[in-house]
Amino acid sequence: MILAIFTGWHHAGTASNSVASAEVIAQGRQIYADQCAACHGADLEGQPDWRTQLPSGRSPAPPHDETGHTWHHSDEVLFRIVKEGTAAIVGGGYESDMPGFADVLSDAEIRAVLDFIKSTWPERERAYQENVSQAN
Known part of the structure; x- marks a missing residue:
């Protein structure tokens, strides 16, 4: 299911230091469930032995x-991975099962998924990721 229009897209500040509205996070949660959970897990847990x-x-x-x-x-790298796929971002002949979703999700939908994911992180991880995003 693709949600074509987002209402309630309320961010304070720039894309890298923003706080998404509850509505956007809920939309991102649903898109994640529909498009991402089959591989990355319903609880964002990833596949078993993901480092192997x-x-x-x-x-x-x-x-x-x-x-x-x-x-x-950073926000920019995460957005590009979802939109273009991991192999396109890593380059050098890298192969990945992570496809790009440019033909499936709008930019707003990709941002909503990322906002949902970030909303689940503890404060330490959120602060670190925000700093990385601001440095780019």
């Missing part, structure tokens, strides 16, 4: 909770 390469040479889907590495990346 699969026989295919690719990596399992990482968690998006505080136990993973999502919060180490």
Whole structure:
């Protein structure tokens, strides 16, 4: 299910130091459930043994909770990974099972998913990720 129009898109400040409205976070939660949870887990837990390469040479889907590495990346990098896919961002012939969602999700929907994910992190991880985003 794709939500075409977002109402209530209320951010304070810039994209990198923003606080999303409860409505946007709820929309992001639903999009995550529909588009991301099959690989990254309903509770953002990722696939088992996500740090161990699969026989295919690719990596399992990482968690998006505080136990993973999502919060180490800037807003810009996270947005581009979701939109373009991991391989497009890493380059150098890197192969990944993470597709780009440019043909599936609007930019606003991608941001809503990321806002939902970030809303689940403890304060320490949120602050770190915000600082990384502001440095870019």
